[in-house]
Amino acid sequence: MTFRPAIRPGAPLLRRDATHLQVGTSPGIVIADRPGLLPLLRLIDGARDVDRITAIARESIPDLAIPVAEVLAELRILGAVFDATRWSGARRRGLDAEARHVDLIGDDPARLSRRPAIGLAFHCDAGARSLVDIAQTVLADSGVTRLDAPDPDLLVIASRAEPSRGVFEQPVRLGLDHLPVVIDEDRVRIGPLVRPGHTPCVSCHDLHRGDWDRAWPALVHQLGRHTAGMTPPAVDAVTSHAAALELAVEVLALADGRALRTLGRCLAVGPEPGDRMTWQVAFHHSCTCDLLRAA
Numbered sequence: 001m002t003f004r005p006a007i008r009p010g011a012p013l014l015r016r017d018a019t020h021l022q023v024g025t026s027p028g029i030v031i032a033d034r035p036g037l038l039p040l041l042r043l044i045d046g047a048r049d050v051d052r053i054t055a056i057a058r059e060s061i062p063d064l065a066i067p068v069a070e071v072l073a074e075l076r077i078l079g080a081v082f083d084a085t086r087w088s089g090a091r092r093r094g095l096d097a098e099a100r101h102v103d104l105i106g107d108d109p110a111r112l113s114r115r116p117a118i119g120l121a122f123h124c125d126a127g128a129r130s131l132v133d134i135a136q137t138v139l140a141d142s143g144v145t146r147l148d149a150p151d152p153d154l155l156v157i158a159s160r161a162e163p164s165r166g167v168f169e170q171p172v173r174l175g176l177d178h179l180p181v182v183i184d185e186d187r188v189r190i191g192p193l194v195r196p197g198h199t200p201c202v203s204c205h206d207l208h209r210g211d212w213d214r215a216w217p218a219l220v221h222q223l224g225r226h227t228a229g230m231t232p233p234a235v236d237a238v239t240s241h242a243a244a245l246e247l248a249v250e251v252l253a254l255a256d257g258r259a260l261r262t263l264g265r266c267l268a269v270g271p272e273p274g275d276r277m278t279w280q281v282a283f284h285h286s287c288t289c290d291l292l293r294a295a
């Protein structure tokens, strides 16, 4: 089977000593040198396939005594050589870096083709605008481009302080997956990502809180009102970027079909940019959301 060999992404091709070559430095893959091997490896550019390289090598590397296809296959098993055909494909234009990353960690880059297909919608107030803008830039760079889809797969609901619970009514009614992002004093809470009827919802979260804070139902009623005069939160630029990045990571995991950290869980970012905290949100016995599940 022919392929388009490329040297390991981001790794320099080096001479280690008189009898060895080395690909990369982290920690590096050591290869026994053979006559003609170094000039052969210098022909590899991710554009020529094995047959083409074999033909060029026959002409230009007279002392090459090794079977080219066999050596390249061997180096591929070692991880010194990759197959560049895996980095391109239908519906993956502009995602070469993503494809090299997925390939290098041993996954199938084909999963990236789902990114242009996923539809997102953002419901955000003025206070959450810049965080959402940052997340959208990262998502667009990562191949998620339907950021204002009329038929979204996920609705992100971002707000400064806890939002009015009214904003969750429609996505719950429509069975639309939704993800709250709350800029809360000195940190940003992401989650729980709600799949209506399948995972614990924001009402479950509120009912659990009401179990230990009897005033919570009365407080919930007032959320999202009188926010005009509120002092802006104490989340600095770096933490805001960190939270936007975590939001993008969650959305990409959803697009790629990988494990989500906010399903039935909350993830808090801050107050320091590197601070992360997660906690579980369980179904509440008196929430009606799991009736949807039974229906």
Ligand SMILES: [Zn+2]
Pocket: 200, 201, 202, 203, 204, 205, 283, 284, 287, 288, 289, 290
């Ligand atoms: Zn619920």
